Amino acid sequence: MWKFRRSVKTLYAGKNSRGGNYDWVDSPPKTLSKKVAKAHDRVALKVFKIPDCSKPTISGRTPLKIHAVDIQSPYLVSALKDIVKEEGVNLEVSETAHFQEPFKPLFFCYDKILSLSQSTTEAIAAEHLVLLVTVLNEIFGDLMRTLSNLKKSRLISYPLAWTHFPHGSLVYSSASECARVCRVKSTQYESDQHEGNRLALNCEEIAFDGKTFAWRPLRLLIPEFRGNQQVDSLPNFLFDFHLEKEKVERRLRERAVRVLEYQELCYKEYEGVALFTAGCKGLRYNVSGRILIDHHGYNKHHEGFQRLENNTAGNTSGSDGKEKSAYLEPLTKEQQKANKETMLAREQDLIFVTPILEGFALKNKVWLNFFVDDIKPINWNDDAYDHLVYHEEQKDLVLSFVDNHKRLRHGVHDVIIGKGQGLIVLLSGPPGTGKTLTAEAIADKTRRPLYYLQAEDLGTNPAVLGSKIKKVFEMATEWDAVILLDEADVFMAQRSPADITRNELVSIFLRELEYFQGIIFLTTNLYSTIDVAFRSRVHIHLLFDPLSFSSRRILWEKFLARLPATELPPAQSEDAQGGIGKDALTELAKWDLNGREIKNSIKTVRTWCVCKGVGLNLSRLESGIRVTAPQARKVEGEA
Helix, strand or coil, rough: CCCCCCEEEEEEEECECCCCCCCEEECCCCCCHHHHHCCCCCCCEEEEEECCCCCEEECCCCCCCEEEECCCCCHHHHHHHHHHHHHCCCCCCCCCCECCCCCCHHCCCCHHHHHHHHHEEEEEEEHHHHHHHHHHHHHHHHHHHHHHHHHCCCCCECCCCHHHHCCCCEEECCCCCCEEEEEEEEEEEEECCCCEEEEEEEEEEECCCCCEEEEEEEEEEEEEECCCEEECCCCEHHHHHHCCHHHHHHHHHHHHHHCCCCCCCEEEEEEEEEEEEEEEEEEEEEEEEHHHEEEEHHHHHHCCCCCCCCCCEEEEEEECEEEEEHHHHHCCCHHHHHHHHHHCCCEEEEEEEEEEEEEEEEECEEEEEEEEEEEECCCCCHHHHHCCCCCCCHHHEEEHHCCCCHHHHHCCCCCCCCCCCCCEEEECCCCCCHHHHHHHHHHHCCCCCEEEHHHHHHHHCCHHHHHHHHHHHHHHHHHEEEEEECCCHHEEEECCCHHHHHHHHHHHHHHHHHHHHCCCEEEECCHHHHHHHCCCCEEEEECCCCCHHHHHHHHHHHHHHHCCHHHCCHHHHHHHHCCCHHHHHHHCCCCCCCHHHHHHHHHHHHHHHHHCCCCCHHCCCCCCCCHHHHHCCCCCCCC
């Protein structure tokens, strides 16, 4: 082994150095003699210095700073190998170890290096460690004094922000609408032409990956700022600086326990902001309504993961001998329970569990990331079914078919396996007669998600219609959802030789409907124009006639009964309730309105009365009818 002298060799930026490209020379500003320069050939350490432009020039001389350090001593490299490995640096004893400013690994390991230099008994290694500590004191002396003063005042500066985040440190983040704690892997300063300069924190958190709860990468940013800032004013800061650290840890553990419950498909309510991510693009959505927490669907339909036969990661062999991806297979109850028990046993790691859950917003019709704190149980609307003004036996028939669809669809099969196993319900009739409400009410009554669609959601381009319908049908089947395709006339219209594009749309929709295995409600105002091929494929057809006098009276009574008396002025509440008696209901029912027009009239007049502080009565309701439905006529002969 080479014998290294107990000395440090310093190299300097030569006169030919330009723009960060340095011409390293042995000579400082005053040239050393050749004899002295030769003595620097084989040394334990090489220190490279450059002009320090951050400090003022005094008497024509610019101060120098250490730009890089080469550790040539194998004793030193061997001693440092295990220490700097914690910072992600792997050293080889037979090779020179090179470190460059800002010397992150050496800075974060300074205390361990100092302790090692004081405890090492091997003479040469101890001497070389003392040399290294001397160099580190020159590099970090001013820096450590500055940091000590800043930390005492709970301050941070942007150029020194990296010193707060050693490998493995904990970061508290209040960004992205939700508090979370994650673990630091590395940091680096970046510059973006649109977002400016920032310090990137490459972190990791614990999230459900489809099989278990595992570590996944998370990237946080600290935008550039001027001067000194309070540490906890930043969107991401060292968790040790949080003034209520224990309280936050307790809250995060409680939240993590809730996250553990969402390993399978869940149908929930949501009220708050959700995040959309696709590649580098991130958007915020305001979501108010029902959602599906669906990790597997998110990866399959949004991220685009597929069951590929050549995908070896996490694959299992199926009964047919082909490789099938286990990644997309839902977990059993036993597997979910095992995952939960494993995580609860890792109590210290619960604070790292992500608050983000993947799923689908049914109203927004988009795959999003939801915050677990904003997820609520569904408040089922069972009254909607009772509110339907339709023949009770026919209502019950539809309800029974929908409620037992999974069991019934395995009864009678088509000649071709996979065909004709869906439930197709056609709702036809004029607007406002309860078609849409029927589908909504039955979905709630059977505790199924309702996937509401209109023609524009699918588009009228034959080139992409088939793939869109296929994806919608596939998702709805996986969710055991009820599809409501409102005003589906464009896809069911009678085909004609004169309209080739329309014929193609109808044919595509008919073909996909043939193999659909779920439940779909189709509504139309124009039953007479429906293609004959559709009529033969409909399992249940509910015909909604214009509302009769008795039906209108029932609707007026039901809608008025739902008005909360607490929203009316106290002095008028009794009058408001008593002012709509049997005679008034009879008069209101004489107006030739549909259900939607009745609801709009009541809603408008109620708002008006609340604003004015007056009660509802027949006169005001009829005034509202004339405003909301001016085309309506009152049929005096009805009673």
